[in-house]
Amino acid sequence: MSPRDSSGDERNVSFGVIASAAVIALIVIVGVFMYVGRDTSSHSGAADPGPAPTAGIGATGFAEPEVDLFGRRIDIPNNPAGQPLPQDESKQRHPGDPDWLTAAPVGTTDPRGWQRVYGASVPFSTSDGPTSIEDGLAVGYAHTPQGAALAAAQITYRLNARPADRDLYVRQVRATAQQIAAYDKARSAGRLPEQQPERITRYLIAPDAFQIENYADDLAIVRLAARGPVNDGKQVWAAVRLIMIWDGGDWRLKPTEARAPQTDYVDSLGGWTKW
Numbered sequence: 666m667s668p669r670d671s672s673g674d675e676r677n678v679s680f681g682v683i684a685s686a687a688v689i690a691l692i693v694i695v696g697v698f699m700y701v702g703r704d705t706s707s708h709s710g711a712a713d714p715g716p717a718p719t720a721g722i723g724a725t726g727f728a729e730p731e732v733d734l735f736g737r738r739i740d741i742p743n744n745p746a747g748q749p750l751p752q753d754e755s756k757q758r759h760p761g762d763p764d765w766l767t768a769a770p771v772g773t774t775d776p777r778g779w780q781r782v783y784g785a786s787v788p789f790s791t792s793d794g795p796t797s798i799e800d801g802l803a804v805g806y807a808h809t810p811q812g813a814a815l816a817a818a819q820i821t822y823r824l825n826a827r828p829a830d831r832d833l834y835v836r837q838v839r840a841t842a843q844q845i846a847a848y849d850k851a852r853s854a855g856r857l858p859e860q861q862p863e864r865i866t867r868y869l870i871a872p873d874a875f876q877i878e879n880y881a882d883d884l885a886i887v888r889l890a891a892r893g894p895v896n897d898g899k900q901v902w903a904a905v906r907l908i909m910i911w912d913g914g915d916w917r918l919k920p921t922e923a924r925a926p927q928t929d930y931v932d933s934l935g936g937w938t939k940w
Contacts, residue, residue: 722746722801727777733870735892739786740777746801747782749789756792757807766877770811773940784866785822788815788940795819802833806916813885813909814875814938816916821889821907824918826866829857839910839917873902874937885909885916890937893930902931 724743733739742748756771758764772778772791779786787803789795793812796805803819806812820837827833829852835845851857870891878886887909890902905928908919931937 730776731781733786734867735870737871738776738779739871740780742780742782744798745783746798747780747787747789747795747803748777749795749797749803749805750777750791752794752796753791754807757809758811766810766880767938768811769938769940770815778940779871782823783826783860784863785826785869786871787819787822788871790815800832801830802836804837804915808882808911810877810880810885813880813911813916814877814887814889817885817887817907817909817918818872818875818889820916820918821905822869825869826861827859828861829859837915837917839912839919844920871940874934874939876904876937878906883911885911888937890931890934899932902934904929904931 722744725748726743727748728741728743730738730740750772753771758768762768770788770790770793773788775791777789779788782803789803790811793807793809793815794805795803795815798804803823806816806819816837820833824830824833824838831849831852834840834848840848848857872889872891874890876888876890878888880886885908887907888904889907890904893901893903895901908921909916910919911917
């Protein structure tokens with residue numbers, strides 16, 4: 666095998682590892698029950714700390730940008746919780762627009778559109794939110810399909826990065842009393858890491874696209890497509906399905922009690938909206 670062939674195999678292996686980690690990470694947030702009964706002791710302790718904040722809560726501005734595992738720009742806010750961008754609501758789509766369900770939020774392809782928050786890459790738009798950071802949480806998403814997609818990515822990735830963030834779970838997840846009780850039990854037992862280590866969060870990279878499967882004023886079914894391996898020269902994406910509920914003037918994630926993974930694989934982004 667030539668050096669070129671060897672490096673190509675290594676790249677495919679790397680993409681496979683990335684895909685596996687991304688899928689696992691996306692599955693975890695679907696419901697806290699994925700954590701209950703699982704030994705997470707290997708993720709805790711001073712020997713494996715999470716990423717340190719660049720500046721601190723309440724800080725503004727950005728540090729020098731970096732690139733993710735696929736070589737894409739990712740901005741580093743001085744506030745570890747993220748830096749909302751100026752909003753132009755005139756750029757929001759409306760129900761009568763032909764691309765109401767298929768348009769991308771404005772600004773995510775521009776610098777600072779994807780920010781590393783607690784180690785995870787999350788999207789910030791200049792049209793559909795989030796509009797502010799409150800108590801470390803990104804809030805203020807537009808009552809649009811685009812707002813639902815942004816909230817889906819933000820909430821799921823943040824919850825992956827910081828599973829024990831109870832404020833996030835209680836305020837931005839539409840959990841039942843039983844689910845909250847199970848969450849609190851797992852949290853008290855130390856089964857939910859306060860902050861995932863970098864060896865995990867480095868795989869919480871920006872999904873390539875989203876899809877609105879269904880949309881109504883009170884509920885949106887959103888799919889996120891995360892890039893996976895290149896198999897025989899063909900790209901594959903792992904797609905996770907998330908249910909978003911419009912509640913109290915903002916979008917919240919509805920967890921599922923199903924233990925089966927809510928993911929599938931697609932080999933084309935036809936019919937998907939690229940960020």
